[in-house]
Amino acid sequence: MQKEQIEILQALGAKGEAFGPLWDTLFESALLIHGHVCGGMPLGFRAGLAALKALDVERELNMAKLVVVETGSGHAAGCFADGVQLSTGCTFGKGLIRRAEYGKWALNLIERGSRKAVRVSVRPGVMEASFNSPFVKMRHQGIPPTQVPLDISRPLVEGLIAKPEEELFTISEPFEYPLPESPVTSFNLIFCASCGEAVAENKARLVDGKPMCIPCSGSGS
Numbered sequence: 001m002q003k004e005q006i007e008i009l010q011a012l013g014a015k016g017e018a019f020g021p022l023w024d025t026l027f028e029s030a031l032l033i034h035g036h037v038c039g040g041m042p043l044g045f046r047a048g049l050a051a052l053k054a055l056d057v058e059r060e061l062n063m064a065k066l067v068v069v070e071t072g073s074g075h076a077a078g079c080f081a082d083g084v085q086l087s088t089g090c091t092f093g094k095g096l097i098r099r100a101e102y103g104k105w106a107l108n109l110i111e112r113g114s115r116k117a118v119r120v121s122v123r124p125g126v127m128e129a130s131f132n133s134p135f136v137k138m139r140h141q142g143i144p145p146t147q148v149p150l151d152i153s154r155p156l157v158e159g160l161i162a163k164p165e166e167e168l169f170t171i172s173e174p175f176e177y178p179l180p181e182s183p184v185t186s187f188n189l190i191f192c193a194s195c196g197e198a199v200a201e202n203k204a205r206l207v208d209g210k211p212m213c214i215p216c217s218g219s220g221s
């Protein structure tokens with residue numbers, strides 16, 4: 001990553017102050033982590049923010065909330081899910097984001113304890129405008145996001161920052177989400193009898209009485 005790319009992302013990140021105190025810092029981090037200027041990530045970032053507000057909760061720092069994002073994979077604007085992770089704090093590493101393969105630009109933010117949830121979806125007209133934008137047309141021609149000229153990508157983001165939430169999203173009333181019981185978190189390690197690597201205890205498999213990691217056990221799951 002070039003210094004000038006970082007500076008471009010930082011300058012754009014400063015505009016996140018429109019989301020409220022300290023959100024410029026988070027928006028800047030989101031841009032740096034995501035790595036390029038596009039419409040999908042900022043749209044997801046704002047959708048996550050709208051969900052936090054609708055559920056009247058803070059960004060997740062621990063493990064109390066969960067997101068089910070409906071974007072799936074294999075299409076344009078998958079970047080949406082990165083924005084959702086970064087604004088809600090429900091990240092992949094914390095195990096707090098699940099992907100439903102619906103190919104839809106929506107997320108469900110769920111409080112794990114109460115199962116209280118809200119769903120935020122991008123309005124169809126916003127998606128239509130986004131898919132008709134010069135940015136997506138260039139992406140369709142195979143041009144990587146970092147090579148789309150900034151005078152095309154930057155106004156896209158600035159427009160998404162400036163628009164009122166209700167123009168961008170449909171936000172549900174709180175509802176009860178049918179969340180299955182969470183698996184118990186393991187704090188114990190075992191060492192695979194075959195490869196010797198460390199394995200979380202609850203993922204180890206017994207083969208002829210010996211603990212093994214899933215790949216060595218040959219069980220495939």
Ligand SMILES: [Zn+2]
Pocket residue numbers: 034036037038039040041079145
């Ligand atoms: Zn992107």
Ligand SMILES: [Zn+2]
Pocket residue numbers: 192193194195196197212213214215216217
């Ligand atoms: Zn192993």
